[in-house]
Amino acid sequence: MIYIYNTLNKKKEKFKTIQKKLVKMYVCGITMYDVCHIGHGRTFVVFDMINRYLRYSGYDLIYVRNITDINDKIIKISLKKNTEFTNIVLKMQDKMNQDLKLLKVLKPNFEPKVTNHIDEIIDLIKVLIKNGNAYISKCGDVMFSVNSDPNYGILSKQNLEKLCNKNSFYSLKNKRNNLDFVLWKITKKKNEPKWLSPWGYGRPGWHIECSAMSTKILGNYFDIHGGGMDLIFPHHENEISQSICANKSSYAKYWIHVGMVRIKCKKMSKSLKNFITIKEILRKYNPEVIRYFFLSKHYRKSVNYNEKYLIQSKSSLERLYSCIDGIKCVKTEKTDFRKKFFDAMNDDFNTPKAFSILFDIVRKINIIKNYDKRKVGKLAFELKYLANILGIMHENPKNILQYNKKIKNGKSKFIELMIEQRKKARIKKQWEKADDIRNKLKLMGIILEDIKDNTTWKEL
Numbered sequence: 001m002i003y004i005y006n007t008l009n010k011k012k013e014k015f016k017t018i019q020k021k022l023v024k025m026y027v028c029g030i031t032m033y034d035v036c037h038i039g040h041g042r043t044f045v046v047f048d049m050i051n052r053y054l055r056y057s058g059y060d061l062i063y064v065r066n067i068t069d070i071n072d073k074i075i076k077i078s079l080k081k082n083t084e085f086t087n088i089v090l091k092m093q094d095k096m097n098q099d100l101k102l103l104k105v106l107k108p109n110f111e112p113k114v115t116n117h118i119d120e121i122i123d124l125i126k127v128l129i130k131n132g133n134a135y136i137s138k139c140g141d142v143m144f145s146v147n148s149d150p151n152y153g154i155l156s157k158q159n160l161e162k163l164c165n166k167n168s169f170y171s172l173k174n175k176r177n178n179l180d181f182v183l184w185k186i187t188k189k190k191n192e193p194k195w196l197s198p199w200g201y202g203r204p205g206w207h208i209e210c211s212a213m214s215t216k217i218l219g220n221y222f223d224i225h226g227g228g229m230d231l232i233f234p235h236h237e238n239e240i241s242q243s244i245c246a247n248k249s250s251y252a253k254y255w256i257h258v259g260m261v262r263i264k265c266k267k268m269s270k271s272l273k274n275f276i277t278i279k280e281i282l283r284k285y286n287p288e289v290i291r292y293f294f295l296s297k298h299y300r301k302s303v304n305y306n307e308k309y310l311i312q313s314k315s316s317l318e319r320l321y322s323c324i325d326g327i328k329c330v331k332t333e334k335t336d337f338r339k340k341f342f343d344a345m346n347d348d349f350n351t352p353k354a355f356s357i358l359f360d361i362v363r364k365i366n367i368i369k370n371y372d373k374r375k376v377g378k379l380a381f382e383l384k385y386l387a388n389i390l391g392i393m394h395e396n397p398k399n400i401l402q403y404n405k406k407i408k409n410g411k412s413k414f415i416e417l418m419i420e421q422r423k424k425a426r427i428k429k430q431w432e433k434a435d436d437i438r439n440k441l442k443l444m445g446i447i448l449e450d451i452k453d454n455t456t457w458k459e460l
Helices: 038-056 072-080 085-102 118-130 160-166 206-218 229-247 278-282 287-295 307-324 336-346 351-368 373-389 397-427 431-443
Strands: 003-006 011-014 022-027 060-065 134-136 142-144 181-186 202-204 222-228 252-258 261-263 446-451 454-459
Touching: 003 252, 022 038, 022 206, 038 060, 038 222, 038 252, 038 261, 038 278, 038 287, 038 373, 060 206, 072 085, 085 278, 118 134, 118 142, 118 181, 118 206, 118 229, 142 229, 181 206, 181 229, 202 206, 206 222, 206 229, 222 229, 229 252, 278 287, 287 307, 287 351, 307 351, 307 373, 307 397, 336 351, 336 373, 351 373, 397 431, 397 446, 397 454, 431 446
Parallel strands: 022 060, 022 222, 222 252
Antiparallel strands: 003 011, 134 142, 142 181, 181 202, 446 454
């Protein structure tokens, strides 16, 4: 029996699907204005692990992960580059797909885009207005009325009075309550993308998009809704409120949230300019090392990005592969190790505990390696079988060990290239660019030392 920590009720609960052996799962994807950083990567890998494990456990899945392909940031970049917003989205989506393929993240069953569901969004807003949950503001925007929902705050358990006071500096000229949020944003600018609605030309607000797409594909009531921990409030709180008010039914049964990736105790984010892209980290480490790193801590806990943890993950993965190098796997039935592994995973997807079971198998193999080849072959099969559930150990041991050596050589070339770019920036007196390169390398565990006209580097 699987138990899942449900953010909605703040406790572990027995996992019971709405329909027998069918799991309907919706996960919030990313906004396509830039490439994915490793914070996004961890969220995608965690839900890929959940997707894989539920399938291994005998469930059928309908897995939906959306794409936000229209918002202010996308529009701003498209105007700056003098190109259609769709070109920005397609380029970023292609880069995301490349990153996730390397990380062995399986594709979802559905990957809806906001701009393909404008009609559903408009219909949902109409219902909210009809039910008295939304109103048209003085500026023409359609707003959701938080006061119309007596259960608002059910997910985050926030003190709404304090939140209102905290946000009291915001103008109320277009709102009845400081916590009210936009469902439809009116725009009259000629050079911005917009769609015709009963309230005028405009585009949807962020929160209404996921409600429309999830219920369109999965129905009004489905099993799992997930995303990063930072989405609990306001995004998922607002989703729950508007969905229940519109459909007069429950929304998602289980809410799963993934801990943040942090750098120096701060959340990794593009706004703070302290992020490392998936592409950058893949220059230094094998994709399976990154995956191991993401899953080495329980999904609900934050992960601190530090080179030493990645080096530890690399060593751990090499230990797993080295153990079965040259061993012929022999298919086996269930073992005690498999039971312990599934017991760990059934306990809210406890991947750290599951990894410890894998290393129990490694220790057993090393003990009997020289005198019971058939049993060793069975244990090697079991090790690979269980590791595959976590999305690792899909490679030939020799290939992965050689790949790590190749990555090490490529890493040196990348660092030298960055040093050369920094040198050119300094010659042109582009001090901010030069500092950005130095800081980026520092985040990756590389320290630069300037000695006269020469720059050397070393690893932390």
